[in-house]
Amino acid sequence: MMKQTAVIIPNYNGIRYIGNCLASLRNQSVSDFEVFVIDNGSTDGSAELAAEEYPEVHLINLGENTGFTGAVNAGLKAAESFRYALLLNNDTIAGKHFVEALEKAIGEDQKFFSCQASLRQMDHPECLDDGGDFYSVLGWAWARGKGKSAYRYAKNTPVFFSCAGAAIYRMDVIREIGALDPQMFAYLEDCDLGWRARLAGYENLYVPSAYVLHAGSGSSGSRYNEFKVKYTSRNSVYIIRKNMPLWQRILNFPFLAAGFGIKTVFFMKKGFGKTYLTGLRNGMKMDVKPSKTGFRAYAAAELWMLKGTVLRIREFFD
Numbered sequence: 001m002m003k004q005t006a007v008i009i010p011n012y013n014g015i016r017y018i019g020n021c022l023a024s025l026r027n028q029s030v031s032d033f034e035v036f037v038i039d040n041g042s043t044d045g046s047a048e049l050a051a052e053e054y055p056e057v058h059l060i061n062l063g064e065n066t067g068f069t070g071a072v073n074a075g076l077k078a079a080e081s082f083r084y085a086l087l088l089n090n091d092t093i094a095g096k097h098f099v100e101a102l103e104k105a106i107g108e109d110q111k112f113f114s115c116q117a118s119l120r121q122m123d124h125p126e127c128l129d130d131g132g133d134f135y136s137v138l139g140w141a142w143a144r145g146k147g148k149s150a151y152r153y154a155k156n157t158p159v160f161f162s163c164a165g166a167a168i169y170r171m172d173v174i175r176e177i178g179a180l181d182p183q184m185f186a187y188l189e190d191c192d193l194g195w196r197a198r199l200a201g202y203e204n205l206y207v208p209s210a211y212v213l214h215a216g217s218g219s220s221g222s223r224y225n226e227f228k229v230k231y232t233s234r235n236s237v238y239i240i241r242k243n244m245p246l247w248q249r250i251l252n253f254p255f256l257a258a259g260f261g262i263k264t265v266f267f268m269k270k271g272f273g274k275t276y277l278t279g280l281r282n283g284m285k286m287d288v289k290p291s292k293t294g295f296r297a298y299a300a301a302e303l304w305m306l307k308g309t310v311l312r313i314r315e316f317f318d
Contacts, residue, residue, distance in 0.1 A: 005033035005103060005168070006082040008075030010068055012040040014090035015049065017215060022054045024094040024212075033086070033099055036060060036078055038071040046090075067185035072164070076179045082171055089165040091215035093122070101210035102168040105156065113202035114169045114194060116162035117210035119143075120150050129214045132159035132206030133191065134308035137252045138259025139236055141191045142312055150208070157206045160304050161194020166212045169193075173202055181242075183286060187228065188235040195243045198301055199293045229272045230279050233263075237283025243291050248298055252305075 007025060011018055018037070025035055035057045039047040041064040051059045060074055072087060079085045086102060088094070098117060105115040119130035131145030131153040143163065145153045162169075167190070177196045180189045194204050216223070240249065240256070249256070260280065267276040 003034070003082045005084045005086050005099060006075070006079035007033050007035045007086045007088055007099070008072060008079065009035065009037045009088050009090050010040065010071035010075070011037050011042060011046055011050070011090045012065060012071075013042045013044040013046060015042075015044040015046040017091040018046045018050055019053065020093050021088070021090050022050060022057060024092075025099075026054075027096060028094070028099045029097045030100045030103070032103075034058060034082075036075050038062065038075045040065045040067070040071050068164075069180040069182050069184050069186065069189050072189075073179045073182060076171075076174060079171065084168050085171055085174065086168040087164045087166070088212070089214065091122075092119075092166060092212040094166075095211045095213075098166075098210045098212060101207055105205060105207040105210070106168050106170060111201075111203050112170070112205055113173045113197040114162040114167050114204045115207045115210075116159065116204070117166040117212055118150060118153065118206070118208040119163060119166055119214040120211055122213045122215040125213055126150060128153060129216060130163045130165065131208070132157055133163050133194070134160045134311055135191060135195070135305055136259070136309035136312050137255040137302075137305045138262070138309060138312075139240060139252075139256045140259055140263075140312070141188055141236075142308075144206075144311065144315065148315075148318075150211075153206075154208050156208070159204050159206045160198070160308055161191050162204045162206075164190035164193070165214060166210075173197060173200070176200065184235050184238065185231055187232045188239055192235075192239045192242065195239065195301065196291060198304070199243065199291050199297045201297065224267075224270055224272065226272065226275055229267060229275045233267075233276045233279025234283040234286070236260075237280050238286050238288065241283070241286075241288045241290070243301075245290070245298060248302060251302075255309075
């Protein structure tokens with residue numbers, strides 16, 4: 001008999017957060033899930049804390065930092081016998097009905113590949129940190145509703161992809177399209193995964209009845225830093241090369257050029273201009289296995305990108 005849900009928590013030096021995260025999972029409204037903590041060679045005692053204080057948790061020590069993608073993929077391998085994989089950041093506190101609400105939502109329709117919870121700000125729970133993720137023709141992945149009232153985003157909503165910080169995925173689809181891309185290491189790997197699922201004919205859904213409180217940047221340390229800018233810029237180029245055929249890249253080139261130009265100026269002002277540009281160059285050098293599907297799937301993704309652009313403009317002026 002197939003098990004229901006494996007909750008997979010990547011951890012790297014998360015001593016400040018991991019205890020509260022695991023405690024919140026003990027307090028869930030359902031119990032038909034198992035928790036896997038995948039440790040990326042932590043040196044702060046967080047792995048030991050998880051093992052000693054939460055003996056029900058399956059702890060997998062990788063011994064080195066394999067990035068978010070490496071940790072998650074190790075968790076997915078351990079979860080092969082489960083129906084669903086629920087990815088959860090270590091810097092979160094899950095609401096009581098978090099697991100139950102996501103299981104219910106993804107079970108309602110076979111077309112759903114993933115369902116994302118509402119990520120609310122740890123210090124200001126009334127405000128969103130992420131209300132569902134979209135992608136624009138400017139080459140930007142962005143979180144809907146960031147900084148806005150969570151009550152304005154209280155309906156189930158189709159999204160381009162789910163934020164892997166708090167989302168449930170259908171394991172049979174992961175076996176079909178593949179797990180996270182190990183080349184990406186960290187950042188935008190969830191965009192790539194959701195994009196590939198969309199090209200394969202599946203959908204992603206935002207489910208606000210499931211929520212977590214999210215500290216944000218629990219492993220990288222801050223919103224903007226060398227590590228994050230380096231990998232985000234690199235991967236932003238990589239996912240375009242991977243998931244857009246040539247005709248689509250040509251079609252969107254004026255928008256992509258504008259988007260990357262704006263980001264360049266932005267990061268120069270933040271003091272990370274050189275890091276950002278180096279990341280873009282590195283993204284052009286990565287080995288790519290382009291997605292292969294029919295014109296209709298690419299065209300549908302293009303419409304979603306246009307929608308994501310319009311929504312981003314609206315939120316900017318809202």
